[in-house]
Amino acid sequence: MWTGHIKAAIASLRTSRWRSSLTMLGIVIGVSSVVTIVSLGEGLKQQVIGQIGRLGPDVITIRPGKLVSGPDGSSFNLLALLNTSTLSDDDVAALSKLGSLPTVLPVNFVTSTATSTEAELNNISVIGTGPQMPQMLGLSTNLGDFFDAKAANEKVAVIGPDVAGKLYGVLNPIGHSVSVAGQDFIVRGVLNPSSTGLLVAAQTDFNSAVLIPYQPSKEIVGGKTNLLQILIQAGPNASPDQAIKEAHEVLLKTHQGAEDFTILKQHQLLKLINGVINSATAFIGSIAAISLLVGGVGIMNIMLASVSERTREIGIRKAVGATNRQILMQFFSEGLVLSLIGGALGIGLALVINLLLRLYTSLEPVVNVPVIILAAGISVLVGIIFSTAPALKAARKHPIDALRA
Amino acid sequence: MALIELNEVSKLFGFGDATTLALDEANLSVEKGEFVAIMGPSGCGKTTLMNIIGLLDSPTHGEYLLAGKPAAGLKSNQQAKLRRDQIGFVFQFYNLIPTMNVLENTALPLAYRGMTPVRRMKRASDILERVGIREREYYMPKHLSGGQIQRAAIARALINSPSILIADEPTGNLDSHDTKVVMELLADIHRQGNTILMVTHNPELTRYASRVIYMKDGTIVEEEETDIGDIAQGALLTYLRRRKTTPIDVVAGVSALMKDVPDKALKSTPKKRKVKTRRKRLVRTRARKVKR
Numbered sequence: 001m002w003t004g005h006i007k008a009a010i011a012s013l014r015t016s017r018w019r020s021s022l023t024m025l026g027i028v029i030g031v032s033s034v035v036t037i038v039s040l041g042e043g044l045k046q047q048v049i050g051q052i053g054r055l056g057p058d059v060i061t062i063r064p065g066k067l068v069s070g071p072d073g074s075s076f077n078l079l080a081l082l083n084t085s086t087l088s089d090d091d092v093a094a095l096s097k098l099g100s101l102p103t104v105l106p107v108n109f110v111t112s113t114a115t116s117t118e119a120e121l122n123n124i125s126v127i128g129t130g131p132q133m134p135q136m137l138g139l140s141t142n143l144g145d146f147f148d149a150k151a152a153n154e155k156v157a158v159i160g161p162d163v164a165g166k167l168y169g170v171l172n173p174i175g176h177s178v179s180v181a182g183q184d185f186i187v188r189g190v191l192n193p194s195s196t197g198l199l200v201a202a203q204t205d206f207n208s209a210v211l212i213p214y215q216p217s218k219e220i221v222g223g224k225t226n227l228l229q230i231l232i233q234a235g236p237n238a239s240p241d242q243a244i245k246e247a248h249e250v251l252l253k254t255h256q257g258a259e260d261f262t263i264l265k266q267h268q269l270l271k272l273i274n275g276v277i278n279s280a281t282a283f284i285g286s287i288a289a290i291s292l293l294v295g296g297v298g299i300m301n302i303m304l305a306s307v308s309e310r311t312r313e314i315g316i317r318k319a320v321g322a323t324n325r326q327i328l329m330q331f332f333s334e335g336l337v338l339s340l341i342g343g344a345l346g347i348g349l350a351l352v353i354n355l356l357l358r359l360y361t362s363l364e365p366v367v368n369v370p371v372i373i374l375a376a377g378i379s380v381l382v383g384i385i386f387s388t389a390p391a392l393k394a395a396r397k398h399p400i401d402a403l404r405a
Numbered sequence: 406m407a408l409i410e411l412n413e414v415s416k417l418f419g420f421g422d423a424t425t426l427a428l429d430e431a432n433l434s435v436e437k438g439e440f441v442a443i444m445g446p447s448g449c450g451k452t453t454l455m456n457i458i459g460l461l462d463s464p465t466h467g468e469y470l471l472a473g474k475p476a477a478g479l480k481s482n483q484q485a486k487l488r489r490d491q492i493g494f495v496f497q498f499y500n501l502i503p504t505m506n507v508l509e510n511t512a513l514p515l516a517y518r519g520m521t522p523v524r525r526m527k528r529a530s531d532i533l534e535r536v537g538i539r540e541r542e543y544y545m546p547k548h549l550s551g552g553q554i555q556r557a558a559i560a561r562a563l564i565n566s567p568s569i570l571i572a573d574e575p576t577g578n579l580d581s582h583d584t585k586v587v588m589e590l591l592a593d594i595h596r597q598g599n600t601i602l603m604v605t606h607n608p609e610l611t612r613y614a615s616r617v618i619y620m621k622d623g624t625i626v627e628e629e630e631t632d633i634g635d636i637a638q639g640a641l642l643t644y645l646r647r648r649k650t651t652p653i654d655v656v657a658g659v660s661a662l663m664k665d666v667p668d669k670a671l672k673s674t675p676k677k678r679k680v681k682t683r684r685k686r687l688v689r690t691r692a693r694k695v696k697r
Contacts, residue, residue: 004516004522007522008516012504015504312500313502313504315500316500316501316502317502317513317517318461318485318488319459319461319488319494319500320488320489320494320513320514320517320561321485321486321488321489321490321514321517321518321565322485322489322517323481323482323485323486323517324481324482324485325482326517399461399462400456400461400462403461403496403500
């Protein structure tokens with residue numbers, strides 16, 4: 001029975017192709033936006049999970065702000081991400097003194113301008129960090145080397161491949177100077193392209209970042225710090241839990257008892273980031289879903305107009321024996337077919353957008369089966385909800401009134 | 406048992422001061438196999454009567470029995486099934502769905518019986534053969550002549566083998582040639598035992614009917630049984646006494662042809678006076694005029 005209705009609906013929609021196409025457009029845009037946003041979120045999540053996976057298993061992250069609460073750290077305070085950093089140079093110094101922590105890696109984040117003799121780049125991520133960074137984050141250099149412990153106070157830099165390309169073109173940047181916030185740094189290495197970032201709500205792509213030693217990074221902004229995180233690693237003789245406990249005690253002291261920092265192990269960090277990305281995806285996705293709603297209203301509008309226009313046809317159909325239910329199913333199927341085809345085209349468009357994003361940007365959206373099922377489900381739901389009223393209106397028409405129209 | 410029986414059926418339209426009495430306690434009984442022609446001036450309630458018999462409309466008062474069973478008070482879905490299985494409609498303005506071809510239009514009633522597309526198209530094709538337009542089955546209605554469209558409409562009406570065929574001015578939009586073709590088709594259908602109710606303004610078409618009903622102001626004022634092939638007496642008299650249509654009549658929307666109600670004329674004449682030929686009748690009328 002449904003096959004017959006669907007075939008009849010397709011035949012009917014084909015008679016007014018332009019109108020049907022325009023009606024579908026709302027659903028196409030809505031579905032493609034939702035699918036693209038959800039797959040971007042999914043892609044971001046997978047990227048982040050990959051990054052965390054690349055961290056050494058015993059790497060512990062200290063982040064500014066009280067991000068988690070509850071006995072098991074299950075409750076996340078996302079707003080804390082937006083606050084200015086509560087971590088300071090004193091914390092780094094105090095942690096470095098701990099015997100159980102051989103590795104303390106501050107990550108100081110500054111946005112600045114980078115200039116070479118050839119070009120200038122604005123709003124570049126300048127990261128002040130220590131020589132252990134490649135080992136802890138799994139980074140490697142394509143040209144030259146990462147700065148070592150001896151160069152901790154020297155004005156040297158390791159630049160991302162994108163920065164190298166933009167500032168020096170085809171030239172080998174090693175040995176050239178790059179001016180960051182008016183101070184010259186000698187380029188010592190160029191990173192290999194990677195999808196790794198800093199897992200923060202800022203530009204975290206190492207491909208377009210300039211990495212400099214921690215001390216000089218403080219100097220370029222007048223001795224201030226903006227520590228996004230401090231990575232620590234327990235020594236061979238200390239367990240991670242012991243290291244966390246000691247670090248916690250030290251930081252409480254430096255913060256005068258105020259617990260405005262968060263110490264996270266790898267799985268906690270994963271959970272936190274997942275939570276953040278899921279919330280952001282849901283929020284933006286729900287905004288995109290509004291366009292689906294608008295598309296649905298469009299379907300209802302056109303279907304109502306169609307019912308008015310085809311009143312005589314309804315009368316003829318009833319005169320030859322169509323029941324109210326059969327008329328209802330006819331118009332209901334038309335709405336459903338419109339939204340289903342719209343949904344399918346929307347998914348197709350989203351796949352094309354995702355492909356283009358992968359090809360031309362550093363984003364890596366991931367379209368998976370649940371996302372497609374979700375999109376198809378949403379379009380069916382929109383079809384059901386917004387076709388009901390026009391179909392009921394058509395079914396309830398009195399045959400003789402419809403024939404006289 | 407009569408196939409159609411109307412007992413004091415009335416139909417009111419509108420409400421309050423704007424109420425119109427379209428049918429006023431009409432009584433009618435139609436036996437199976439009859440060909441009933443219904444005549445009367447415009448606005449006398451012919452179409453309303455047809456709509457009620459065809460279950461497209463329901464009476465305000467009165468009883469309607471279809472094959473001995475009350476039909477007027479049925480639920481809309483039950484009425485739809487009766488329309489589908491027992492009643493076929495032929496309208497003046499054809500009422501084919503313009504977006505479907507002739508074959509699809511003809512097969513439409515079968516779709517509502519749940520028949521598979523292949524079977525219904527086969528059957529529609531067969532019935533189009535019967536009405537003589539099989540070679541046009543894939544044409545859209547707009548590409549056919551009035552007569553061909555009306556034949557397609559008749560095919561659609563017949564496809565479910567209905568016991569009643571309701572034709573509301575089936576030749577109202579056709580020229581004389583197409584009128585003849587369509588009427589011969591209806592006569593053929595009647596000969597096969599179908600019951601036909603036909604509204605017409607054309608006295609000539611009463612030749613095909615076995616009974617003629619005359620209506621005025623919502624009531625059935627006269628009935629006349631005729632032999633097939635003969636023009637009904639009342640229709641003929643009305644035709645001969647017709648006035649020429651004046652501009653006033655046109656403005657009033659009144660058919661001058663049917664302005665003279667045949668009841669008085671019929672009462673003064675024997676009920677089944679047969680007029681042998683049209684020529685004889687005309688000669689007699691002219692002779693009367695000469696005498697005067």
